[in-house]
Amino acid sequence: MQYFPFVVVAWILAVGLYGIVTSRHLVHLIMCLIVVQSSTYVLLLGVGYVTGAVAPYYFDITVHTPAVDPVVQALALTDVVVEAAVTSLLLAFAIQAHKRFGTLDPQELASLKG
């Protein structure tokens, strides 16, 4: 059971990639990319977890209280910001693609090329 979170990571990644490959709509494709990226949150937070530990906030606990790893939490935070930024840029591209080709189906977009 102690490897279950890591299996979840692989599953989220696989499901997201499947969505990207079979997508018929650019906005759906971008959402699938978010799902793929969500697997990294689970991985980061899973790696830093300590059984029975508390959150690393030392307002009313002493520094010797066992706490989970704050470094991976900071990394997950970075991840969220980057994801929001990338998503907005991709959605802007989707708008322009729709303007230019009149469709948001990636498979039709490829056939319109040239």
Add this chain to the structure above:
Amino acid sequence: MTSSQRRWVFLAGMIGLVAFLLWGLLGLPGFGHYPGPYGSIINRIALRQTNATGTVSAINFDYRGFDTVGEEFILFVAAAGVSIVLRRLRGEREKSAIDEAADRNAPPTSDAVRMAALVFTGPLVVMGWWLTSHAQTNPSGGFQGGVILATAFILVYLAGEFLVFKRFSPVALTDAVEAIGAGGFVAIGLAAVGIGLAYLTNYLPKGEVAGAVSSGGTIPLISFFVGLEVAAAFILIVAELLEQTLLIRQGSA
């Protein structure tokens, strides 16, 4: 390639990828058996060194401050990218924001939406500022604080109209705030270089009481600038996306 062929090729590759991934992941120490040492060391020394009770903020704005500069500029560049990609293209002209079909039967914004937006705007501004200005006690400070502040402006759009949203967040002002936010972070780091320390050294007094407003040295200050940058970037992105509805495309007008 047909879509069913594509699916089979993908599934074959996917099985390989997942197998390798699981092989690697199962080599990690199990869930709950964090091996350390970095997280454990920082947990022990962060409070003593920075007087910040929120260790995640201490890492983001102090220990890993240099990475956070890069992260902030990812957001900055993304906002600039959205502006560039959604610029007015050849053949597009901007429609006036005045309703050209005032007689159409569009449902007005419901009173429930208006009421909820009005009720939430004030508390969101307070909460956003609190998170931004007290980074040393909460996780991530300006990053989530900035997003919450931007949400308050988007609620104004929901309750009113696009024009009201534009009046509350004029582009020139939002641009300036974003630039100040991005530049302020870099300037705080350079100030450390100016007094002979390494870039982004936490050189301000750390305060007497851990978790007080005055504790944390440069942490709350950096968080403040990050909050400005994040809020302005998100307002700009949302404004750019909304403005697209005012563009008339060639041929369709």
